[in-house]
Structures are given as structure tokens and as C-alpha cells.
Amino acid sequence: MEAEAVPAAPAVQQGPLYRVVRGVLRPVVRTVYRPTITGAEHVPMHGPVILASNHLSFVDSIVIPLASPRPVQFLAKSHYFTGTGVKGAISRTFFGAIGAVSVERGAGAQAQEALDQGRRILDAGNAFAIYPEGTRSLDGRLYRGRTGVAWLALTTGAIVVPVGLVGTEEIQPVGSKLPRVRPVTVRFGEPLDLSRHGTATSGRARRAATDEVMAAIHALSGQELAGRYNETPPQGTFAKIADRVVPRERI
Numbered sequence: 001m002e003a004e005a006v007p008a009a010p011a012v013q014q015g016p017l018y019r020v021v022r023g024v025l026r027p028v029v030r031t032v033y034r035p036t037i038t039g040a041e042h043v044p045m046h047g048p049v050i051l052a053s054n055h056l057s058f059v060d061s062i063v064i065p066l067a068s069p070r071p072v073q074f075l076a077k078s079h080y081f082t083g084t085g086v087k088g089a090i091s092r093t094f095f096g097a098i099g100a101v102s103v104e105r106g107a108g109a110q111a112q113e114a115l116d117q118g119r120r121i122l123d124a125g126n127a128f129a130i131y132p133e134g135t136r137s138l139d140g141r142l143y144r145g146r147t148g149v150a151w152l153a154l155t156t157g158a159i160v161v162p163v164g165l166v167g168t169e170e171i172q173p174v175g176s177k178l179p180r181v182r183p184v185t186v187r188f189g190e191p192l193d194l195s196r197h198g199t200a201t202s203g204r205a206r207r208a209a210t211d212e213v214m215a216a217i218h219a220l221s222g223q224e225l226a227g228r229y230n231e232t233p234p235q236g237t238f239a240k241i242a243d244r245v246v247p248r249e250r251i
Helices: 016-033 060-067 085-097 109-123 148-156 203-221 237-245
Strands: 036-038 049-053 072-077 100-103 127-130 159-166 185-188
Touching: 016 060, 049 060, 049 109, 049 148, 049 203, 060 072, 060 127, 060 159, 060 185, 072 109, 109 127, 109 148, 127 148, 148 159, 148 203, 159 203
Parallel strands: 036 185, 049 127, 049 159, 072 100, 072 127
Antiparallel strands: 159 185
């Protein structure tokens, strides 16, 4: 993974809907849900910072920006930005307003492009939220972290603030279309400087740094550890053997 230069990203949008989300929706949500938010003072108000969180629900990407003391950008599936008609326009406006950046989901080149998007955001001095597990946990356990979070931190020099979300899976369970009012806890942990692990080009450094981040998230969330990646297990005898003999790095 070479750290080549990438174009700068635009800052968090500050349009009318963004001001509504931060200025109106934020206090309304806090009044209705009465979330317990601790450690917000650990989030620096200036400069690049990575908010690395566990992932339990679709609403996590709304909860984190509303709980964060500063604007946050995060990656969202491209289909939220490509819809047509009124519904598509509303989706694009809403996700853009809360700091989402469109990205294609996938492996290989698509995964690296997602990391490059995150790097652009951090190089611009913004806050960037990421889920090291890669996708949300459907069973409530905390899965092994992918090393993209470490690559971003070690490439940009950004500090990492671990985040532990508790209860968000009860707001909108899998299959539910409408959110429910349930207690939520958002815990921001102490900042982590991962530079002592080495450089972004070292796989060992990326793995060690990622494990440190996941340990901090675990301490905040209190989840049971799954002990594996959150993904579909390899299918077929050859694929299973290959994954054991030459484990591929998950980014």
C-alpha cells in the first residue's frame, strides 16, 4: 500500500439542511432519545481525527454525527446518491447534508478507493467516521477490525478516537423501516496515537494498530468478541484451505 498523493476533499457541507440537522434535529433527537454521551471532550475540535466505532445499526451513521461535538464526514453506499425522482433527490440532499460521501462498496480497487476518500477528508483537516468491522454486526458481537483504519491513521498522522455505541440496534432492528425510541449510549474514548506501531507500508504495523483500536472499542462497548471477520465464510474446500494457508488482509 503506497501512500501516493490524492486530491483534497471538500469540507463538510454547510447548506441549509445541514444547519437544520445540526441546529434543530440534534436537540430534538437528544430530547426524544435522551442519549447518554460521555467522553465528548476527547474529540479535538480542530485538525484531522478518525472516529472509529463499532457498528450495530443503520442509524449509527446518524447517531455519531449528532453526538459528535464537531462536524463529521463518513462514507455511504453510492446508491443513496444515485436515486431518481423526488425520493432520490431527498436521499442525496439528506446524506450530503449530514456529511456522507458517496463510495462504491466492494473489495480490491473499490476498497482502496474508499480508503482514498477517507484520506482526502482527513488531509483536508476534517473529522472522519469509520467502522473498522467493515459492516454492521447482525448478532451484536464485536468482529475483528480491518486494517483500513490503521492505514488511514498511519498515512495521514491523524489520531483515532474510539467510539462505543450501545443500544442503537434497538432503534431500528434489521428489517424495521421506522425507528423506535430506545435508550442509546455513545462513549468517546481517549485519543490513540498509532504512530508508534510503525509505517502504513508495514502489514504488521497496520495489524497491531488495528488491534489496539478494536481493543479500545471493545472496552467502550462491552460487546462479546466474535474472534473473526464479519463476512461470509469462504465457500468450498479449496477456498477454505487457501484462506487458512495464505490469509488475505482485510482492508
